[in-house]
Amino acid sequence: MPEKDAAPSETPAAEAGAEGGAAKPEVKEEAAAAAPPQKTMKSVVLTGFGSMKMIKVQQKPEPKLADGEVLIRVKACGMSFPDLMVRQGVIDNPPKTPLILGFECAGEVEAVGENVTDFSVGDRVIALTDFKAWAELVSVSANTVYKIPDNMSFHDGAALLMNYITAYVLLFDLANLRKGQSLLIHSAAGGVGVDIVLDCLCGEDTNRGISILKPMGKYLLYGSSNIVTGETKSFFSFAKSWWQVDKVNPIKLSDDNKCVGGFQLRRLLFRQSQYGYVRNVVDSLLDLYRQGKIHPTIDSVWAFEDVGEGMQKLHDRKNIGKILLDPSKEPVPKTQGKGCEQAEANVENGPGEKSESAVNGE
Amino acid sequence: MPEKDAAPSETPAAEAGAEGGAAKPEVKEEAAAAAPPQKTMKSVVLTGFGSMKMIKVQQKPEPKLADGEVLIRVKACGMSFPDLMVRQGVIDNPPKTPLILGFECAGEVEAVGENVTDFSVGDRVIALTDFKAWAELVSVSANTVYKIPDNMSFHDGAALLMNYITAYVLLFDLANLRKGQSLLIHSAAGGVGVDIVLDCLCGEDTNRGISILKPMGKYLLYGSSNIVTGETKSFFSFAKSWWQVDKVNPIKLSDDNKCVGGFQLRRLLFRQSQYGYVRNVVDSLLDLYRQGKIHPTIDSVWAFEDVGEGMQKLHDRKNIGKILLDPSKEPVPKTQGKGCEQAEANVENGPGEKSESAVNGE
Numbered sequence: 267m268p269e270k271d272a273a274p275s276e277t278p279a280a281e282a283g284a285e286g287g288a289a290k291p292e293v294k295e296e297a298a299a300a301a302p303p304q305k306t307m308k309s310v311v312l313t314g315f316g317s318m319k320m321i322k323v324q325q326k327p328e329p330k331l332a333d334g335e336v337l338i339r340v341k342a343c344g345m346s347f348p349d350l351m352v353r354q355g356v357i358d359n360p361p362k363t364p365l366i367l368g369f370e371c372a373g374e375v376e377a378v379g380e381n382v383t384d385f386s387v388g389d390r391v392i393a394l395t396d397f398k399a400w401a402e403l404v405s406v407s408a409n410t411v412y413k414i415p416d417n418m419s420f421h422d423g424a425a426l427l428m429n430y431i432t433a434y435v436l437l438f439d440l441a442n443l444r445k446g447q448s449l450l451i452h453s454a455a456g457g458v459g460v461d462i463v464l465d466c467l468c469g470e471d472t473n474r475g476i477s478i479l480k481p482m483g484k485y486l487l488y489g490s491s492n493i494v495t496g497e498t499k500s501f502f503s504f505a506k507s508w509w510q511v512d513k514v515n516p517i518k519l520s521d522d523n524k525c526v527g528g529f530q531l532r533r534l535l536f537r538q539s540q541y542g543y544v545r546n547v548v549d550s551l552l553d554l555y556r557q558g559k560i561h562p563t564i565d566s567v568w569a570f571e572d573v574g575e576g577m578q579k580l581h582d583r584k585n586i587g588k589i590l591l592d593p594s595k596e597p598v599p600k601t602q603g604k605g606c607e608q609a610e611a612n613v614e615n616g617p618g619e620k621s622e623s624a625v626n627g628e
Numbered sequence: 629m630p631e632k633d634a635a636p637s638e639t640p641a642a643e644a645g646a647e648g649g650a651a652k653p654e655v656k657e658e659a660a661a662a663a664p665p666q667k668t669m670k671s672v673v674l675t676g677f678g679s680m681k682m683i684k685v686q687q688k689p690e691p692k693l694a695d696g697e698v699l700i701r702v703k704a705c706g707m708s709f710p711d712l713m714v715r716q717g718v719i720d721n722p723p724k725t726p727l728i729l730g731f732e733c734a735g736e737v738e739a740v741g742e743n744v745t746d747f748s749v750g751d752r753v754i755a756l757t758d759f760k761a762w763a764e765l766v767s768v769s770a771n772t773v774y775k776i777p778d779n780m781s782f783h784d785g786a787a788l789l790m791n792y793i794t795a796y797v798l799l800f801d802l803a804n805l806r807k808g809q810s811l812l813i814h815s816a817a818g819g820v821g822v823d824i825v826l827d828c829l830c831g832e833d834t835n836r837g838i839s840i841l842k843p844m845g846k847y848l849l850y851g852s853s854n855i856v857t858g859e860t861k862s863f864f865s866f867a868k869s870w871w872q873v874d875k876v877n878p879i880k881l882s883d884d885n886k887c888v889g890g891f892q893l894r895r896l897l898f899r900q901s902q903y904g905y906v907r908n909v910v911d912s913l914l915d916l917y918r919q920g921k922i923h924p925t926i927d928s929v930w931a932f933e934d935v936g937e938g939m940q941k942l943h944d945r946k947n948i949g950k951i952l953l954d955p956s957k958e959p960v961p962k963t964q965g966k967g968c969e970q971a972e973a974n975v976e977n978g979p980g981e982k983s984e985s986a987v988n989g990e
Contacts, residue, residue: 435844439804439844440804440887442801442802442804472878476878481895481896481900481902481905482797482801482891482896482902482905484887484889485878486882486887487878487879487881487882488882511877511878511879513875513876513877513878514875514876514878514888515873515875516834516838516847516849516873516875516876516888516889516890517849517873517890519849519888519889519890520848520849520850520889520890520891520892521890521892521895522895523890523891523892523895523896523900523902524889524890525802525846525848525887525888525889525890526876526878526881526887526888526889527846527878527881527882527886527887527888527889528878528879528881528882528883528885528886528887529844529882529885530882530883530885533843533883533884533885534843534844534885538843538885540843540844540885543843543844
């Protein structure tokens, strides 16, 4: 994919046409006729696949609320490896750019669509979304919105959602973790046998990882952070994973008393529609939170304008805990002499350019 | 394998040489010198791989007790598909014949070897053995012997052991069965998706079975009863299973949110030495039995001399519940005009021939 397949200047109109039905000539009559002055919101937009430079903070039309959806005023957004993979275009069936990034957020219900019975305006919620979560407002199917306890901050909610669901499913449904078992969180293991391997790297080490499993061991793939390597090139590492990982014979697995499987949360929700399964997991997690048994660790919270810096930290695996975005947060003032790499990541937002960046989409 | 690679007449001496050190000329000096008149016991012997005819009831030397072993006076023996597979020679690394059949029994401890601290003479126990359980006496590593509650009959004990361990491990460790989940016990499914498939058939239906799994579904192989087809020929169905079952790509499994694995109890114990894991499972099962939550169903109990009839019933899948052997049970009197097939299965034991059969090994 070329880095600049969508120039920033043509972005807003196209997006508005797709989402708000305002500006494009081929828009339907009724929408055009009814259109009041379009309200906009700040959002983190991927303008094309590639490096950090492809991410811009832009004004976008506020989302419309469809049947069964909940409109959320976003207070915190979670960031994780799938966001990096989307930026690089290394997911299958990549969506068209420009798009608003983001798969999870916490916030307050601002409006509820028809046929939504479980939520009311003012509810404090967390939500899993199929893109579009990194904005001041997002409209989400009620199927993937979850109320949070009063004592849970929005930051905690956004930090807990995706990562804790994955951990919970892997350990307590798939691996069925028991007292005394050994657990290896990636696959680059030594020669010792382990009971459970959680592999998010998924490459040539995967074959070795399966081979070092103890009898009754379980090898579980999740995500594929190995694919996120350099800044841009990564289709090849994606393909490489497929070639490097050997197919396994179910009969041999059985003879060895081993299990192999995996978990991909976004697929489970947005392709396989397993809302009930995920809701049960979220309920369990919120119970654990209420009981004080789990508490997410937050590495850092960034303004939308500083999304590049947060993303770079995640890319470099320098975070300890969750990286969050907060739409209400002021961007960190930039010093003139700042290192080039970080400045690049800080999307089009040099010193004194804040207003330009903020209205970039208008 | 030819059906008659070991003629019955040469069997006893060979076996005695291997086990008791008594009759063969090449036996060691000390053993020959110390040998008292060899005590014998009744046992169910496979004289060569093939049809029911290869099974004989013979007198064999009583087993010697080694360090770490427990000598058990057998009161009941369990029969299951692995016994049929052994008879047909369709296990990998088949042992040499003649051999005493049987993988599980219940009985009373008659003697304990050195370094055995957990058992005493008179203990009521169940045991998993690597062959040799279908005899009046068996010597077993204490690693795979388990005390049973006072209120558990030997028949219940032998009926519960292997089948319940397998069911328990598959459902509660590997499949992690939860309320409301659908479960399919073989793989010849319709088109509907299921949460869990337990597949003991393992053939071309396995591929289809994996494909109809629901998201978060688990496909588990155990045993391979598909291999037990006709009376004798079965190497080809064994090989066929390997060719028919497609290898699976771990990445695709993960993308589909599925797991594939399996469980082979005998391998887990006798090749992988996972005694502690199995003991924990047996403890859980005996607790459930004590609480009245499980109670094994017994289909029928047979004398050693009628082993062929029991085996035929299992082969024909006509049993409902466990098929047991009981060394103290008198054989069913045979009528002269009995159907040929059943009479053949009833090992060399026509009316009035009992004494010949019983001393067949002397």
